[in-house]
């Protein structure tokens with residue numbers, strides 16, 4: 001087995017005069033993660049019992065691409081989370097080893113250190129838990145853990161577990177921890193938008209207008225806006241981290257055909273149809289879109305927000321109150337964007353593509369040149 005040398009990615013950026021903070025994960029650790037200061041702190045979301053170490057990251061990377069973790073050795077995590085698609089799979093919903101499709105679209109694995117609830121309806125509390133669930137899940141990798149562990153032992157993984165966790169005893173928990181370490185290191189912070197924030201890239205007029213529109217809450221007659229940044233917050237473009245505040249009903253369905261979403265986790269009817277607000281980083285690479293992959297293109301997504309909102313009892317207030325024109329109360333919310341404004345928002349979304357992230361050799365398949 002090849003051993004992968006991880007040399008730390010070092011980015012030190014200063015944004016609007018703030019000092020870079022949260023630079024290092026563990027002072028006496030060999031694995032260092034540095035991120036732009038405008039990403040905010042992250043140390044508090046690394047569990048004390050699972051700091052990221054170079055050996056843990058390397059093991060996690062191998063397990064992520066390890067087909068032996070599936071029932072018929074045909075599928076790894078990377079089958080549905082492919083690096084060149086920003087760790088998605090290009091499908092509306094993702095079929096597992098038995099060809100049975102789940103109800104959800106694969107999610108990009110990016111900047112997970114700035115999230116607290118995982119999966120579309122928020123049912124997973126930690127990356128560790130969400131990392132072993134697909135292995136067992138009958139519509140995903142459909143493997144039994146005793147078999148998986150035996151196959152890893154046959155491959156000689158004991159040594160790697162020894163190096164990463166100081167024990168040769170392979171357990172489900174340690175598999176989850178190693179996978180989580182690898183995934184927490186999947187940080188995308190070198191898109192054109194980041195380069196612009198660091199003063200290294202001059203945006204086109206359309207990109208600049210798109211950024212403005214994206215982050216502006218409209219006030220009819222005074223301020224034009226696309227309202228996106230109300231939910232896709234700040235440079236991370238993901239939802240709020242606290243509790244379930246980052247879960248919203250963005251008007252995909254009316255009450256009759258709406259899926260449970262967060263209600264499945266909380267049991268609260270007010271949470272019906274609320275889903276996790278995903279990060280839009282690398283969004284141009286992760287089609288199709290939404291929890292069920294219903295939109296093929298970003299143009300369709302923008303049309304949805306502009307003029308395709310479905311009314312329902314749990315439709316988010318930020319959508320109801322976000323219009324460029326005065327609408328009568330109870331009227332179906334619309335944004336009333338011009339064609340130029342839609343193009344501008346699209347240009348901004350394309351700025352979020354990070355070529356370095358999707359080609360970074362440290363995140364790629366250690367076993368072959370294949371992507372998965």
Ligand code: HEC
Nearest residue numbers: 077080094095096104105106107118119120130131134140
């Ligand atoms: C058959 C396709 C498939 C496979 C294989 C698969 N996943 Fe996923 N992954 C998905 C889908 C679909 C979702 C969304 C699930 C949901 O919302 O319930 C997801 C969600 C996730 C998330 C949550 C991301 C977030 O931002 O909330 C993580 C983490 C994850 N997968 C990690 C893994 C790991 C680790 C493996 C390998 C052990 C793996 N996945 C294997 C399809 C897959």
Ligand code: HEC
Nearest residue numbers: 226227228231248250275276277278289290291305316318
């Ligand atoms: C009320 C909060 C809210 C607002 C406002 C909002 N979004 Fe979203 N967005 C979400 C949520 C929640 C999802 C996931 C919904 C789902 O799949 O059920 C989402 C999904 C998306 C997706 C698909 C992501 C993926 O991985 O499939 C894109 C693209 C997107 N939004 C772009 C935008 C743009 C552009 C705007 C502004 C025009 C915007 N959003 C405004 C909450 C919001």
